[in-house]
Amino acid sequence: MFKKIIYFIFSAVNRGKYKVITVFGFKFKFRIMRFDIQNLERTLSARIGRLENMVESSIDIRKLPPSCNLTGKIQKASFKILREFDGICRRNNLKYWLDFGTLLGAVRHGGFIPWDDDLDVGMPYADYQKLLEIIDSQLDGSDFNFIRVPSQIGKMTHKQFTPQNDRDMSRFIFWNLEGKLSFALDIFPFYNAKDELDKDSLAREIRDYVCQKSRIIDKFRSYNDFRVADDIVKNARRQMAQEGPSQYMYLGLETRVYQPVIRNTSDMFPLKEMMFESLRCYVPNNARDILIDLYGDFMSFPPNEVFHHIKNSTIDKQDLKKLETIIDE
Numbered sequence: 001m002f003k004k005i006i007y008f009i010f011s012a013v014n015r016g017k018y019k020v021i022t023v024f025g026f027k028f029k030f031r032i033m034r035f036d037i038q039n040l041e042r043t044l045s046a047r048i049g050r051l052e053n054m055v056e057s058s059i060d061i062r063k064l065p066p067s068c069n070l071t072g073k074i075q076k077a078s079f080k081i082l083r084e085f086d087g088i089c090r091r092n093n094l095k096y097w098l099d100f101g102t103l104l105g106a107v108r109h110g111g112f113i114p115w116d117d118d119l120d121v122g123m124p125y126a127d128y129q130k131l132l133e134i135i136d137s138q139l140d141g142s143d144f145n146f147i148r149v150p151s152q153i154g155k156m157t158h159k160q161f162t163p164q165n166d167r168d169m170s171r172f173i174f175w176n177l178e179g180k181l182s183f184a185l186d187i188f189p190f191y192n193a194k195d196e197l198d199k200d201s202l203a204r205e206i207r208d209y210v211c212q213k214s215r216i217i218d219k220f221r222s223y224n225d226f227r228v229a230d231d232i233v234k235n236a237r238r239q240m241a242q243e244g245p246s247q248y249m250y251l252g253l254e255t256r257v258y259q260p261v262i263r264n265t266s267d268m269f270p271l272k273e274m275m276f277e278s279l280r281c282y283v284p285n286n287a288r289d290i291l292i293d294l295y296g297d298f299m300s301f302p303p304n305e306v307f308h309h310i311k312n313s314t315i316d317k318q319d320l321k322k323l324e325t326i327i328d329e
Contacts, residue, residue, distance in 0.1 A: 061301060067114045070315070074183050075112045077326045078119050081144060081156050081185045083279055085121070088138045094127045097271055097282045099188060104298055107287055111277035119185045125241065125252065128154070128189040143329075147184070149173055150230035151213065153254045154187035160322045166223035174220075181319040188255055191241035192265070193248040199262055202240065202250060206260040209236040209253050217256065263290060 014020075067075060089096050098106050099122040105113040123131065132154070135146045145162045147155040152173055161182060163169040172182050193202050209232060216229045233253040240250070249268055251261035267286040274283045284290050291298045 061299060062108055064109070064114050066112065070320075071115060071117050073323050073327055074117045074181070077158060077323055078117075078183050078185065079112075079277055079279070080326070080329075081158060082119055082121075082276070082281070084139075084142060084144055085156055085185055085187075086279060086281060088131075088135070089127075092130070092134060092138075094123070094131055095271065095282070096121050096123045096127065096187075097268070097284050098122075098274070098276060099284075100294065102276070103283060103287060104291055104295065106274050106276045106281065106283060107291060108298065110275055118183065120188065121185065122188045122190050122251075124249075125189045125191050125237075126243070128187065131187075143326075147172075150226040151217075151233045151254065152226060153189070155184040156187065157184045158326060160326065161319075170220065170223055170226075173226075180316055181323060189252045190249045190263075190268075191237065191252050192244065192246040193250055193262070194240060194242045195246055197240060197248075199248060202248060202262055203260045205236070205240050206250060206253070206262075207258070209233075209240075210256055210258060210260075213253060214256060261294075263293075 066072060085096075088094070097103070098120070100120040101113060101116050101118065102120045105111055105116060132148070135156075139146060143159055145157050145159050147157060147162065147169070149155075149169065155173075161184075163172045163182075172184075197205070213229050213232045216225055216232070219225070236253045241252075245265060247265060249263050249265050251257060263284075267289055268284045270285055271282045272285060272287070273280050274287070275281075295302075
């Protein structure tokens with residue numbers, strides 16, 4: 001009897017999709033709303049995706065304004081390095097071309113991609129070797145340095161941002177200087193593939209050597225590991241490259257790319273000229289096909305922006321002051 005009185009005064013029970021609440025004999029029925037966080041996330045993600053597509057379809061990516069924040073300052077300082085490098089190559093009849101994101105910036109934006117913070121150029125290996133022979137004398141008295149690290153690509157830096165010891169050099173190579181600014185012009189050697197190697201065979205060879213090199217670099221303990229890895233790079237060169245022209249050119253083992261970069265030599269040469277910011281630079285003969293091979297629809301917005309040099313929001317204040325000084329020079 002007591003329970004019946006209690007339930008008459010107040011009770012709440014579930015009836016399927018409804019909750020029935022009794023207050024002094026009056027019954028109120030409410031539909032139960034279950035809060036499904038996963039379903040909510042899916043719904044929000046889909047709506048955000050549709051909104052992003054609407055925004056992207058209404059904006060011409062070629063007309064985005066240039067970067068004006070820290071990335072923009074890095075770009076201005078990096079441009080000085082590119083201008084010096086271009087001058088050295090022209091004075092000494094060395095072939096080079098803009099590549100990767102820098103080539104994309106030239107074709108799509110006429111200069112830097114607004115969110116990009118590095119510079120990439122390619123060189124035939126023979127010209128790269130000549131560059132190594134003359135670069136120190138060419139840079140003597142300038143504001144720039146050239147970094148040679150065994151088994152790695154060449155890097156041209158500003159003297160005020162050049163690593164001073166092996167430890168910092170290792171971190172610099174892997175873009176792992178937390179809280180520090182580090183930027184450079186990356187120089188990628190490209191090789192003429194041996195005539196007896198077809199494209200598929202060449203790709204398999206590259207992947208095999210990349211795995212060999214990775215086993216050493218991934219366990220990186222000291223600067224000497226770069227020298228050990230260099231033996232693999234040299235062996236790969238002997239097995240896959242030839243001095244004379246060939247049908248294919250490939251990106252060397254100096255950089256670690258798991259998807260081999262192999263190009264028709266006819267897509268590379270003869271080189272053409274194209275404006276990059278205010279500087280006329282060299283680009284591959286068939287730049288658009290190369291960009292499609294690298295990025296697919298390169299006129300669309302990327303899924304995300306990747307910053308190599310800005311690792312966190314806390315940057316050394318002295319580095320910021322040095323950067324401002326370089327820009328104002």
